[in-house]
Amino acid sequence: MKTIRFVDLFCGAGGFRQAAIKAFAERDLRSECVFSCDIDRFCQDSYEANFGERPCGDIRQIDENDIPDHDILFAGFPCQPFSIIGRRRGFEDTRGTLFFEAARILKRKKPKAVLLENVKQLATHNGGETLKVVMATLKELGYYAQCAILNALNYGLPQKRERTLIAGFRKSVDFAFPLPIEPYQPLSRILETEVDRKYYASKHIVSKRKAKHKSAFEPSIWHENKSGNICSYPYSCALRSGASYNYLLVNGERRLTPREMFRLQGFPDDYKIVVSDFQAKKQAGNAVPVNIAKATIASMLPYIAK
Numbered sequence: 001m002k003t004i005r006f007v008d009l010f011c012g013a014g015g016f017r018q019a020a021i022k023a024f025a026e027r028d029l030r031s032e033c034v035f036s037c038d039i040d041r042f043c044q045d046s047y048e049a050n051f052g053e054r055p056c057g058d059i060r061q062i063d064e065n066d067i068p069d070h071d072i073l074f075a076g077f078p079c080q081p082f083s084i085i086g087r088r089r090g091f092e093d094t095r096g097t098l099f100f101e102a103a104r105i106l107k108r109k110k111p112k113a114v115l116l117e118n119v120k121q122l123a124t125h126n127g128g129e130t131l132k133v134v135m136a137t138l139k140e141l142g143y144y145a146q147c148a149i150l151n152a153l154n155y156g157l158p159q160k161r162e163r164t165l166i167a168g169f170r171k172s173v174d175f176a177f178p179l180p181i182e183p184y185q186p187l188s189r190i191l192e193t194e195v196d197r198k199y200y201a202s203k204h205i206v207s208k209r210k211a212k213h214k215s216a217f218e219p220s221i222w223h224e225n226k227s228g229n230i231c232s233y234p235y236s237c238a239l240r241s242g243a244s245y246n247y248l249l250v251n252g253e254r255r256l257t258p259r260e261m262f263r264l265q266g267f268p269d270d271y272k273i274v275v276s277d278f279q280a281k282k283q284a285g286n287a288v289p290v291n292i293a294k295a296t297i298a299s300m301l302p303y304i305a306k
Contacts, residue, residue, distance in 0.1 A: 002305055004020075005070040005072075006031065006072045006073065007074065007111075008035070008074050009073065009077070010037070011055050011074075011076075012040075012287055013043060013046045013287050015265065015287040015288035016117075016288055016293050018268075019293035020033075020293075020297055023298045033051070034069075036053065037058075038057075039059075043283060044057075046273070046283060060101060064104050064108040069109060069111075071111055071113065072304055074117075075099075076117040076286075076288050077101075077118065103138075106143070112169065115293075115296060117165055120164055135166070138166070143169060144168060144172045146168075147166045149164055152184075152291060152292055154181075155180065156181070156184055156185055156291045158184045158190055159238065161238040161289055162238075165177065181295060186234070187219045190260055190264060196257075199255045206252060209222060209230055209252045213230040213231070217232060220252075221250055222249045223236075236264055239281075241282040241283075258277055258284070262287075264284070265290060266290030266291040267290055
């Protein structure tokens with residue numbers, strides 16, 4: 001059985017690793033994570049509890065020469081502003097950003113493939129210049145890269161969550177991002193049947209929302225935007241780590257539990273939640289949807305496992 005070695009940068013709660021394990025196993029391939037990192041100690045706690053190893057901390061303090069050889073690099077890099085963006089100098093333009101940390105590892109280790117994930121808005125960030133520099137940098141580093149925006153709703157999860165995926169290979173290959181593969185799970189399979197009262201919104205908030213909105217779906221998740229407009233769907237709007245306390249309410253009445261949030265991101269029920277509700281919300285809100293990552297990795301494997 002062939003072993004595929006990977007690194008997991010900015011690993012968070014481990015969405016990429018969860019997806020890789022599933023995708024590799026379905027193709028009778030062993031997977032080995034040879035390096036992981038995340039600066040958040042609570043993410044380190046979650047990762048260690050579930051995968052048996054504690055990620056390194058600040059990637060900026062890690063020498064790329066110390067990272068083991070690997071076949072594929074995963075990185076859900078934060079989308080911070082690029083300080084010199086617009087000059088389109090490729091690799092040089094990424095200095096000072098966390099994307100540069102992934103790029104310098106790619107430059108030194110030259111894995112067969114790379115898979116990057118970011119918010120949908122990466123495509124339009126800074127008038128599209130950020131994405132241009134990312135793609136130009138990958139080309140400069142010797143990667144044939146493609147970009148797509150995928151929605152978790154199209155990959156089995158009842159959450160409208162659009163993410164930018166960038167897949168690159170050291171060789172020119174006939175790769176295509178995965179087509180939608182299944183209808184999304186009904187909310188009834190995601191929602192817990194018994195929920196602590198602490199997750200329920202106040203009577204004032206519930207009555208105020210129900211006076212303004214009547215849902216056509218049962219069960220449903222209600223969403224209130226910054227303007228105060230309320231809508232509801234038989235799926236969730238995108239989880240957000242920094243959203244207001246009552247941003248999403250199940251049937252207009254209660255907040256999502258940590259287990260429900262991780263389910264909405266495709267994490268299995270045997271995933272251990274070892275952090276506070278606040279940290280769990282943050283980790284789930286920042287995670288890559290496991291189903292999207294798994295489908296993309298599965299599409300990449302024929303070109304990696306040769």
